[in-house]
Amino acid sequence: MKLLPLFAVLAGLAGLSGCQPVNMATDNLTATQPVAVNNAVSAAFIPRRADPWVYKADNGYYFTASVPEFDRIELRFSPDIAGLANAQAKTVWRKKASGPMSANIWAPELHRIDGVWYLYVAAGEAERPFQIRMYVLANSAADPMQGQWQELGQMQSALDSFSLDATVFSHRGQHYMVWAQQDAARSYNSALVLAKMATPTRLEAPEVIISQPDLSWEQQGYKVNEGAAVLIRHGKIFIAYSASATDHRYAMGLLWADENADLLDPQSWHKAPEPVFQTRPEFNRYGPGHNSFVVGDNGEDLMFYHARDTQQLQGSPLTDGNRHTRWRQIHWSAAGLPLFNDHLPD
Template sequence: MDETKRYSNPLIEQRADPYIHKHDDGYYYFTASVPEYDRLELRRARTIEGLRTAEPVVIWTKRQSGPMSANIWAPELHRIDGKWYMYFAAAHTTETNEGLFDHRMYVLENASDNPLEGTWTEKGQMITAWESFALDATSFEHRGKRYYVWAQQDPNIPGNSNLYLSEMENGWTLKGPQIMISTPQHDWEKIGFSVNEGAAVLKHGGRIWITFSGSATDHHYCMGLLFADEDADLLSPAAWTKLDRPVFATSEENGQYGPGHNCFTTGEGGEPLLVYHARSYKDIQGDPLYDPNRHARVKAFGWTEDGLPDFGVPEADTAAAPAAEIGSDR
């Protein structure tokens, strides 16, 4: 594994569910869940390290009541058909707060070249086969078709969430069948909660790889792996194979706990990078979701002789890079 390039760890503090988009305009764009769960932020820089000190721009703030008024989670920025789309999950508030964890997935659109500028328009809820708890959407293109991957609770399947895949009509609409590609079945996916969520897509070696996260958001949180042949019918559940073990998990030795909810990007030199969050301590007071110290982190990874991604283990915290080396030019 080539790990010659190292990054400040954490890269950005108190930013969970991190997402970095490397665009062809020469910028890296970063978004993530903020501790207050009340807004969507974007920042950009010419380098990965530059994101650490880049100025965040608030592009959307939660509503005061009703839909999209609570627990704004897991934003992702995608460029589709010449426009920017922000996918995120949001809950709703009621007088009894019954909807605080009844999330749905929503979409914003921006036609500006620079997503930190222009107008973000609400495109509404991403409609799926069921009206149930849903979150953590991502999107990818393969052979002229665009796909949407997300986590949702099927009322007929015990557990909190499974992973689903569907083809997209456009940046805010699904079409055709919606198929389940993974459900929590192994012990490491079901500690605290029975969860498959936070999917991320990677293409390499003739395969489509999808990482995901399982279990509760404490030190048990970890990453699993699915894959399909690039020539397969991706909308066939039989095309997908899931490893029976986690591929990235807590490292007591390095003081890193609950790594997960990752995405992928490439470094300035083209090297593959894993972007994820993790805490630097194990014991949490109260609900882990309200502990703010899931920090955004970045590390290089490689591939095994068998063609599997080799993420290694979460790296120990480091001193931040000197400011002169950051280059946070907006």
């Protein structure tokens, strides 16, 4: 992984020849106003739902997220983005009474691979709540809110340790998984790991670390890289991720690799030295992170993420249920750089 100086990042992802510096305030494709769909402004789009994931299907959009009780997986559907806010949520799976998958049901993601629906989710055990591992469920129904969800077991990685936030993407016919994992031999809480997928339920060696929390802004409270989300555009594979403790210090960073690079070579990945999205008290945006990307109703790139409206917590960052789903549009510079417009309100 290559850490690039800020001037190189602003010059267009360092490595694109002939690029001009990006003006983060003016190189937008649309007016700098709060983004809305059918007058639904992005702030607190869905209250009390963290780690939001939106999947675009042929007939509309599916939404899932962590619920404050950490005890179930919900899905909701709408033919358009705005409708997700008030769509009826359906519980499609509940935690078990004991053993694996019986506590801390975190960050579910819905994917459709080869005609089958899959849910990737992190979970602990009632007896050991932070024995967090990645698990997978499958459903062969045409509609993931119907049919039966079958538990297919743990998504095994080479290192059997604290692991979570699995996300899946496809590039040139190959499926990859990115997840966050702890290594007891290292000083951090979690790093981002990448591997090819042999099947939707099995990883393929090698598994490589593409980012670890080695920057000061990634080490606030805890040394964390987690919550990866992938966006492939303009000849690049971008991975947004979240770092630090899950309070107001939580923030988002950005990795990228060239689409022709060997994605399993850590040196293929570049890393922005500063957060691309972070707390802004003037906008009542505290601890934004764990995002997902989706194409909107009109072909625009949207980012869903969670944030709190206040720095004050009810209990700990984990037990405080006031992380709310928000969204905003991602714009692009002429150099092909995603603009998160951190300086603008939601």
